[in-house]
Amino acid sequence: MVCALGAAVCFGTATVLQAMATRTVDTGRGGEAALFLRAVRQWRYLAGLALDGLGFLFQVAALRSVPIYAVGAALASSLAVTAVVAARLLRVRLTGTEWGAVGVVCAGLAMLGVASGTEGDRGGPAALEYAMLATAVAVLLLGLSGGRLPERGRALLLGLGAGFGFGVVEVAVRLIDSLAPSDLLANPAAYALLLGGGAAFLSLTSALQRGSVTTATAGMVIGETVGPALVGVVWLGDRTREGLAWLAVLGFLVAVAGALALARFGEVTKEVTQEGLEEAPEPADLGNVPSSADPRP
Structure with missing residues (x-):
C-alpha cells in the first residue's frame, strides 16, 4: 500500500511539474510536436518524466503485493496530490469543498489500508489474457477515431x-508471472500491457484536447478503478481481511468519490491554473499540450 501511495505522489507531482515547465515555453511555431520538444528541454519537465517512471515502478510493486481495487483507488488519489501541489506551486486556489474532497480521499485510502488483504493467488481463466489484449486494441481504435466521434459525449467516452x-495495465501486471524474455514474448498479457498503456494515453490526450477536462478525467477515474477491481475480485482471487469487506467497499467508494470531486485537476491547463496566476511573474498559457494527467505506461 505504501508503494501504491508512492505511485500516486509521483504521478500527481509530475503533472504539476510538467505544467510549470510548459508555462515557460514559447509556443512559437511548429505545432504540438515542436512545443513538446521545447518542453522536454526544461528541467521541471524532465523531473516530471523521471517521477512518472518511478511511479510506474511503485505501481508494479504495489500490484504484485495488494489487491487491484486498493491500487486503483490509490492511483486515482493522484488527483488529490495534484490539487495540493498545484495550490502550492501554481497558486491555484482550492475551494473549501475541494479541500474537503482531499480529506475524503485520504479517509477512503485509510479505510482501504485497514481492510485490504493480500493479492489474490489465482491466475484467472486462460481467456483473460486475450480479453485484456482485445480490450487494449479496442481502446487503441477508440483513440485513433477520437476526432470522428460525436461531439456530445466524446470526452466522456474517450476518458x-x-x-x-x-485498467488493462493493472490487470496485465498480475497476469505476468515470469520476466524471462522467452516467457514474455509468448504471453499475451505482456502485449496487452504495452498496447493498453499507449492506447490509454492516446485516448486521454484526445479527450483532453477535444472536450471537457473534468468530464474526461472523471470517465478515466471510473474506467481505471471499477473494472479492474471487479476483475481482481472475481477472477484473480483478491480478498479483504476477515470481516472487513464492508470497510473495503466503503473505502473504495469514498476514495473514488473524492477523486471525482477533484477531476478538474486531471489536467493542469490554463483554465485550471488561471484562477491563481495573477500574482505569478509570467502568464500561463499551456495551449492544448497535455501535462500527462495519468502518464502510466
Whole structure:
C-alpha cells in the first residue's frame, strides 16, 4: 500500500511539474510536436518524466503485493496530490469543498489500508489474457477515431476508454508471472500491457484536447478503478481481511468519490491554473499540450 501511495505522489507531482515547465515555453511555431520538444528541454519537465517512471515502478510493486481495487483507488488519489501541489506551486486556489474532497480521499485510502488483504493467488481463466489484449486494441481504435466521434459525449467516452486502457495495465501486471524474455514474448498479457498503456494515453490526450477536462478525467477515474477491481475480485482471487469487506467497499467508494470531486485537476491547463496566476511573474498559457494527467505506461 505504501508503494501504491508512492505511485500516486509521483504521478500527481509530475503533472504539476510538467505544467510549470510548459508555462515557460514559447509556443512559437511548429505545432504540438515542436512545443513538446521545447518542453522536454526544461528541467521541471524532465523531473516530471523521471517521477512518472518511478511511479510506474511503485505501481508494479504495489500490484504484485495488494489487491487491484486498493491500487486503483490509490492511483486515482493522484488527483488529490495534484490539487495540493498545484495550490502550492501554481497558486491555484482550492475551494473549501475541494479541500474537503482531499480529506475524503485520504479517509477512503485509510479505510482501504485497514481492510485490504493480500493479492489474490489465482491466475484467472486462460481467456483473460486475450480479453485484456482485445480490450487494449479496442481502446487503441477508440483513440485513433477520437476526432470522428460525436461531439456530445466524446470526452466522456474517450476518458472511459483511457481508464479501461490503464485498467488493462493493472490487470496485465498480475497476469505476468515470469520476466524471462522467452516467457514474455509468448504471453499475451505482456502485449496487452504495452498496447493498453499507449492506447490509454492516446485516448486521454484526445479527450483532453477535444472536450471537457473534468468530464474526461472523471470517465478515466471510473474506467481505471471499477473494472479492474471487479476483475481482481472475481477472477484473480483478491480478498479483504476477515470481516472487513464492508470497510473495503466503503473505502473504495469514498476514495473514488473524492477523486471525482477533484477531476478538474486531471489536467493542469490554463483554465485550471488561471484562477491563481495573477500574482505569478509570467502568464500561463499551456495551449492544448497535455501535462500527462495519468502518464502510466
